Amino acid sequence: MSKPQPELPDSQRAEFGRRLHEIRRNRGWTLHNMAEASGLAVSTISKVERGLMSLTYDRMLQLARGIGVDMTEFFSSEGSSFQPGEFAVAPKGTFERAETRNYVYEMLFPQIRNKAMVPMMGSLKAHDLMDFDDFVRHPGQEFLLVLEGAVTVFAEGKAPVVLRAGDSAYFDSSRGHLYASAGATDARILVVCTEAETTDPRDDPRA
Amino acid sequence: MSKPQPELPDSQRAEFGRRLHEIRRNRGWTLHNMAEASGLAVSTISKVERGLMSLTYDRMLQLARGIGVDMTEFFSSEGSSFQPGEFAVAPKGTFERAETRNYVYEMLFPQIRNKAMVPMMGSLKAHDLMDFDDFVRHPGQEFLLVLEGAVTVFAEGKAPVVLRAGDSAYFDSSRGHLYASAGATDARILVVCTEAETTDPRDDPRA
DNA sequence: GGACAATTTTTCCGATACGAAAATGAGATT
DNA sequence: AATCTCATTTTCGTATCGGAAAAATTGTCC
Known part of the structure; x- marks a missing residue:
């Protein structure tokens, strides 16, 4: 918290927030519902959704568990070449x-x-x-x-x-x-x- | 950082640290090597490994990328019955x-x-x-x-x-x-x- | 043993996370 | 219009993160 975290592009943090916001929207939940489910403060969730704040590991676990989301969803592989929907075939001898x-x-x-x-x-x-x-x-x-x-x-x-x-x-x-x-x-x-x-x-x- | 984070059992944070330490040990790296690779301070990594500190999302991403580890490795199934050192053999017909x-x-x-x-x-x-x-x-x-x-x-x-x-x-x-x-x-x-x-x-x- | 280097941990301090409460905004009702 | 409710954002105080440097520990060599 001393060295400015903008070492990392805000786009990462903002992306996290967007995912969280999307999860909430898909459920039709308010910030209050999220807060109740997770035990995090309403204001915290709001700030995270808008990329204004970055959660610590502890709080991320708490959030994920509270809203019943697998933690890995927040860290899906970026730059991964395995694409959703990927389908590849290798005939015998193709290696x-x-x-x-x-x-x-x-x-x-x-x-x-x-x-x-x-x-x-x-x-x-x-x-x-x-x-x-x-x-x-x-x-x-x-x-x-x-x-x-x-x-x-x-x-x-x-x-x-x-x-x-x-x-x-x-x-x-x-x-x-x-x-x-x-x-x-x-x-x-x-x-x-x-x-x-x-x-x-x-x-x-x-x- | 105001409400005490022990809302969450320290065991989670400690487990994260243990995994990080294990990765480092398996590579034969020093804290300095990790620090160089990730851009995090030596002291930060030490504290995280010992469960004394919880990283923010930004820093976790930075760490994972720096040391070339997929983030999901830190969240592999807990309570897994697959044991370290596990070795099992299934003869044909054993299913x-x-x-x-x-x-x-x-x-x-x-x-x-x-x-x-x-x-x-x-x-x-x-x-x-x-x-x-x-x-x-x-x-x-x-x-x-x-x-x-x-x-x-x-x-x-x-x-x-x-x-x-x-x-x-x-x-x-x-x-x-x-x-x-x-x-x-x-x-x-x-x-x-x-x-x-x-x-x-x-x-x-x-x- | 001592000297030195390497490694890890501790200390200290600025920055940020985090929560509670207040403020704001939007919509509905009278 | 005013009032109320609900949802979200902002504010502010406190705790913790995170880094640089110092201190402590460990390992190696003589």
Whole structure:
């Protein structure tokens, strides 16, 4: 509150206020109704709606809970390339190749930035030697489906587990993990990661 | 700032701080690094991490942008049953059956509540008549992979598209959509939805 | 141990958030 | 016209935010 907050364009704060005003208008509520529901002062809500004031986190939570709105609605991704109504199709073989030390994998839908999920496919060569010194970690959650062959899943602190076609795994991807073919033939996998950061989907979330 | 903010349990503010601290720790950053990246003062970040201070909306946006984190990461479902370090395996055939008007599908990992992703498999009977009066919609994003057979994907406002084994689609699931087998044989699909709300994973996200 | 650098926390102060109350504006009624 | 009600905005006092600098703590090296 000392350094002038116009460090940030007022357009952000004003946008927040517009959303709030829209929510209220859609409901046909008065400022008083909002105040009652949220426990915030009438004047506070008025000022926020007009972008004259910026709420603290505490008060934002209080407001969101009070009026029954999910907090994330106030922070919808800006600059996100995933568009409302987005619909994309990737025929088999449509991917962008990406390589890490351990894998070569096929990013699906690389043109869609900032997706909530990052799907990719990969082949695990039979007999490949994995670099076990270096478990892979990244924030978020990961779903693995074995499409073909057999895969050994190494998860830090866990005994290795072998999955075959149709088997799947779901885990916290910040836990060190590594995949390897477990059979005499190459294995084929699908991996879907939650995108923990607003990174370029072509960046390796699995380095 | 006049009415004491402890109107709201400090646990919320403290939780926000913990997440911020965790992000920093995972990166191996100092407070100074965070400060440089975000333009906030070192002391501010320290206080926020320890729950001693609550940021305003403006500053939260500034922080999130500066450190390259999507704001919604700070509001991920609380009371989530997905545990840090979680690791679960589902052998083929391990699922919970769920039925809607149009589909019978197999929820994977139903025991894990509040996952960021909801993976499920399904079979689409050949020659089944779909109820086209009623597109399916639910908030969030959806990834579809055709495992076997051919599938017609109907997306509201779009021409139907036929996908075959290995083809995939990624789209905004709030857009009306519907799947149907497109071949003489049954089709097999994998669908992964983002879980837009803290709902029971056994609840139908696709009714 | 001491010296030093790096990191974090504390202090202090100006600016802003926030609420209660007053003022204003608009519409309805007499 | 005046009066009343309701909704919104403005005012003003207090608490807290937020930053710069100082102090404290931690880590490393000799």
